[in-house]
Amino acid sequence: MxxxxxxxxxxxxxxxxxxxxxxxxxxxxxxxxxxxxxxxxxxxxxxxxxxxxxxxxxxxxxxxxxxxxxxxxxxxxxxxxxxxxxxxxxxxxxxxxxxxxxxxxxxxxxxxxxxxxxxxxxxxxxxxxxxxxIPIIKAIREGLAANRINWLAGIINGTGNFIMTEMREKGRAFADVLVEAQALGYAEADPTFDVEGIDAAHKLTILASIAYGIPLQFSKAYTEGISKVTPDDVQYAEELGYRIKHLGISRHTDKGIELRVHPTLIPKSSLLASVNGVMNAVMVSGDAVGQTLYYGPGAGxxxxxxxxxxxxxxxxxxxxxxxxxxxxxxxxxxxxLSETPVLSVEDTVSGYYLRLQAVERPGVLAHVTRILGEKGINIEAIVQKETKEAQVPVIMLTQRVAERMMNEAIREIEALPDILGEVIRIRVDHLAD
Amino acid sequence: MxxxxxxxxxxxxxxxxxxxxxxxxxxxxxxxxxxxxxxxxxxxxxxxxxxxxxxxxxxxxxxxxxxxxxxxxxxxxxxxxxxxxxxxxxxxxxxxxxxxxxxxxxxxxxxxxxxxxxxxxxxxxxxxxxxxxIPIIKAIREGLAANRINWLAGIINGTGNFIMTEMREKGRAFADVLVEAQALGYAEADPTFDVEGIDAAHKLTILASIAYGIPLQFSKAYTEGISKVTPDDVQYAEELGYRIKHLGISRHTDKGIELRVHPTLIPKSSLLASVNGVMNAVMVSGDAVGQTLYYGPGAGxxxxxxxxxxxxxxxxxxxxxxxxxxxxxxxxxxxxLSETPVLSVEDTVSGYYLRLQAVERPGVLAHVTRILGEKGINIEAIVQKETKEAQVPVIMLTQRVAERMMNEAIREIEALPDILGEVIRIRVDHLAD
The missing domain is CATH 3.40.50.720 (NAD(P)-binding Rossmann-like Domain)
Incomplete structure (x- = not known):
């Protein structure tokens, strides 16, 4: 020819x-x-x-x-x-x-x-x-064509994963690692696209369309960056058996399609948790095949x-x-193509890691847990860190709940007189079906 | 339509x-x-x-x-x-x-x-x-079509991987886990195809043909099962930073194509080492893409x-x-299709894990290391286990060498009067390019 x-x-x-x-x-x-x-x-x-x-x-x-x-x-x-x-x-x-x-x-x-x-x-x-x-588009579009895709979750920005990996392995702060990533050429002079999740949201938008047969709807993707994740959060997550990754997650639910990029606690035992440095990986769950994962260099x-x-x-x-x-x-x-709507982030469902600064006074935790209970939020784990200060960090893991309920609970918790500053919230995903 | x-x-x-x-x-x-x-x-x-x-x-x-x-x-x-x-x-x-x-x-x-x-x-x-x-055939055949494939290595038999995982996690013996695998329906009544590597060699033969463009040549695949791997070997490997997996490996070398299934020590840090239970995974190295990995359920x-x-x-x-x-x-x-020959296992190149039983007498190790040195085999690590017996297990890791030289060395080592029984030999692969 x-x-x-x-x-x-x-x-x-x-x-x-x-x-x-x-x-x-x-x-x-x-x-x-x-x-x-x-x-x-x-x-x-x-x-x-x-x-x-x-x-x-x-x-x-x-x-x-x-x-x-x-x-x-x-x-x-x-x-x-x-x-x-x-x-x-x-x-x-x-x-x-x-x-x-x-x-x-x-x-x-x-x-x-x-x-x-x-x-x-x-x-x-x-x-x-x-x-x-990674031939991930071909894998979803053709290799898994027999399936209804339930969800997919991916480390689809190498810069962000490099930063999260360094923060965990060396206990370093975000800003510090970012400077190194820029020196190494992993991050741009203006790192916004990478660290704020916009680049990952572009990719997630494409993957979700292929997975569910919906038109591309980038404007509906929720993005949250990793710049606010602290070494403390990384450390507390480890102690609880989790690792924080900057994930793009898209899930097909009864109400619609979730399309969101944010820092996420995932179980350490998940293969995705072992994807380090600038490498990318995407986990895809299909109704027939179960869970598959695709790993490799995401740039270069x-x-x-x-x-x-x-x-x-x-x-x-x-x-x-x-x-x-x-x-x-x-x-x-x-x-x-399907008209299944993309859900607003308030309508998505997730587990949550919460970190709050509480005045060390009897009854504070009781107030917090009462508020969560009223919103129907179940607590999976609660850890009060020891400290010499008058205020103690309290870490909580919750079961899955609609983000709207969590937002309401957080507003009420932040209004408590014995809770200082913002409640830090990071979503948790067990990558289960 | x-x-x-x-x-x-x-x-x-x-x-x-x-x-x-x-x-x-x-x-x-x-x-x-x-x-x-x-x-x-x-x-x-x-x-x-x-x-x-x-x-x-x-x-x-x-x-x-x-x-x-x-x-x-x-x-x-x-x-x-x-x-x-x-x-x-x-x-x-x-x-x-x-x-x-x-x-x-x-x-x-x-x-x-x-x-x-x-x-x-x-x-x-x-x-x-x-x-x-796992859409691995499509990935290699189409998704990586731009590449010259350098090598691929896969956990492509779920039964074998289940057994190796149980042996490692629980210190159990091969025969013991096999019985359980049969009860769970993971292994056939006659487990030969799975545990002796024949099933994996069928799959490896197919992958190698697609990767390198050679006719299918199952009869030239080398197969070695996992039935002789002991809990001690699994444990010693762990201590040295390795995990034993039953791998199918095919490598494109200057002399020809390696096509072999055998227990293999791989670095614990490799993603392949974290593939547990009945799950399968294939790592593929291409000249353009570098290393990619494909993971999922291999049967069912x-x-x-x-x-x-x-x-x-x-x-x-x-x-x-x-x-x-x-x-x-x-x-x-x-x-x-190419006429590049499939190499006999004697012409393949690998690192080796050696375990030998030596009489505890001065000079024994010197004899062993002299023999290895004469064959041009470099030792990477050597561990003499403590014991109350008069004979001690000695574990060695060697650098990469042609199997032919290793066979000669092993024959000479086994002939030493202070070496008891067979030298146990398991291949080592760093999964590097």
Whole structure:
């Protein structure tokens, strides 16, 4: 078969990795795909010293590639929203397939992009947009296609997991580790996207759509960062048999779909609790299969390129296939997407870790437990830390309860005269069905 | 689109699970596949009390289903070799696609079956044949298609992993745990296939072919069981920072491909070391992606059915597709399979754990270390256990060396007058690149 011609747009970290993998493994790739995948053109503002692109003249205008009649597939690796969207939409209009690693673009503009692609009978593939080299989109969309997915929970931001791992292993404070993560190149100069959970929410939005067959609804995702987690919380969680991870969690409940990113206590015995450093992992629970887990590097030049190039092979194989034989972008046929609502965080259900500062005076705990009891919140464990101060930290673990009830309880507890400052609340998930 | 019609052959554990998943999730499956998947006929010698098959007349003759012109896909879940092979070959001859969970059939007769399927332009799908519900075949074949696979290592027999987990957690002996595993239904009355590594070697053979693009060569797989592992070895390994797992390992080396199943010491910190009980997991190392891991239930009615039905959805989608757009069964185009040889175990390279019984006399260790040194074997750790007996157990960990050299060294060590009995040898793998 004749070669497939690819235009690489963006030659940064992932673009460079993609160029190198396509070049180095060209023979292996052709042996698999049944045709070779050739780089026809590259558009990039600057050279990447990690790539030998001397055989190419780098083009400045990415949009021109999307109009080049000799290109079959556009690889969008420029990131961001505006230009990336224009590039992808222009490629689609010109009948080209698209492979992208851009989670923000897909999470925010995916519905519009997929609709345009369907009209033009082209594929938009985005395996690299979630969890880097882990083929998690393929696993959920195809490998677990027999299942109703009950829930999924993932460590899908390497920066955040690096920080949480360092905090636990070395008892360090968040701000301190963040500075190191920035020095190591794991975190951006502006770390908001990573540590406040926005990046993870983009990825979770994509995973949830594929798992449940709902349109992409990034704006409904709840995000809470890890910047307020203290070394004390990490330590107390350990003592109670838990580990704090920054998780994206999406659960299919009777009332709707939960879509939330926040620090979470999970049992130490869970495999997810053993995922350390910058590594990613996603646990998926299906009604037939039970629990499965997918682990690997969630970022980096070649891990992400692995997903980009694997998508290219898929697209190359199906270049002239009918729409019916292609896997739909959101796993379900576009006419069959569900209207199940995404729940507000107040309507989600979770266990809770609470930490409060109480004046050491008889009866304080009785007040607190009475308030929780009135809201129907059952306490699983309660630990009063010893201290020489007049105020003592009290740690509680509760059973699962609607967040709305917990918010009410916390408001009442904070109003107690013997409770000082805010009640610290971290959600708990046992990752059970 | 019109429904796809399926014939289920075999209504045992997996057949029953497949029936139930197809029935229960019929709507979800149609929403994904774009067409419904209908059970046209079932062939089974007996009813399965876990299934309500009252709408069907169970047929006795599986081969008749393979000839039924109304059936598009045959689901082979009868297991074993002879009848299963006849069923699959007859289905192919009659232009039907096949989905099977039969690892023995694929590992031993796969080359012949795939050749026949290629001639008739039909698909033979076998995701369920390895690691039950974990979509590991799809992950390697498609999700990591951009990579040259360096190696893979897996816990791919739940019975063996259950036994090794119990031995470690409770200090129990192999024979004792085996009896319990049989009572729990995890192990067969004749446990040979599981505990001697034959079942794992079937699965490893399949994974290696997909990873490296080589024909299936089960007869060249080296298998060693876990029946000789003692609680002492498990304990000593722990003390040295290792855990013993029954692994299938396949490595691509300059000389050829290693294909071996044996008890293996792996670092406790490896995620694979935390895979307990009957769960399965496969770690895959690719040149671009680095290390990824896939975890989940490796057996059982619905986990295995999850893989069978996901295959059915794939096949249903591609029912009328051209051969070019289909993923080749062994990941690489059949004309592109490689002749890289499978190495004999003597030519494989590994670290070793050695346990020997030495008479407590000066100079014994010096003799042993001299022999190892002469064979170019470097010692990483050496532990002499304290005892009140006149003979002491000595534990050694060596660096990586060709098995041939280790065999020579062991023969010489066993010939020393102060060494009693056999030298116990267990391979060590750091799961590093």
């Amino acid at each position: 004749k070669p497939v011609k690819v235009g690489i747009c963006g030659l940064g970290t992932v673009g460079g990795g993609t160029f190198n993998v396509l070049t180095r493994n060209a023979q292996e790739i052709a042996r698999r795909a049944g045709r070779s995948i050739e780089i026809k053109a590259i558009a990039s503002r600057r050279h990447n010293p990690a790539c030998d692109t001397s055989a190419y003249t780098l083009q400045k205008d990415v949009i021109a590639l999307a109009r080049d009649p000799e290109i079959d597939i556009i690889v969008e690796l420029i990131g961001g929203y505006e230009v990336a969207k224009e590039l992808v939409m222009t490629a689609i209009e010109n009948g080209k397939h698209v492979v992208t690693a851009n989670k923000a673009l897909i999470a925010v503009h995916g519905n519009e992009i997929f609709a345009a692609a369907a009209k033009k009978n082209v594929v938009v593939a985005f395996e690299a947009s979630v969890a880097g080299g 030049a070649e891990p992400t390129a692995s997903a980009v190039v694997s998508d290219l092979i898929d697209v190359a194989r199906m270049l002239d296939a009918t729409a019916e034989s292609r896997v739909p972008p959101l796993a379900f046929q576009s006419s069959e | 019109k429904p796809v019609k399926v014939g289920i052959c075999g209504l045992g554990t997996v057949g029953g699970g497949t029936f139930n998943v197809l029935t229960r999730n019929a709507q979800e499956i149609a929403r994904r596949a774009g067409r419904s998947i209908e059970i046209k006929a079932i062939a089974s010698r007996r009813h399965n009390p876990a299934c309500d098959t009252s709408a069907y007349t169970l047929q006795k003759d599986v081969i008749a289903l393979a000839r039924d012109p109304e059936i598009d896909i045959i689901v082979e879940l009868i297991g074993g070799y002879e009848v299963a092979k006849e069923l699959v070959m007859t289905a192919i001859e009659n232009g039907k696609h096949v989905v099977t969970a039969n690892k023995a059939l694929i590992a031993v007769h796969g080359n012949e079956i795939f050749a026949a399927a290629a001639k008739k332009n039909v698909v033979v799908a076998f995701e369920a044949s390895v690691a039950g519900g 009615a619905e986990p295995t059915a999850s893989a069978v039905v996901s295959d059915l959805i794939d096949v249903a989608r591609m029912l009328d597709a051209t051969a070019e757009s289909r993923v080749p069964p062994l990941a690489f185009q059949s004309s592109e």
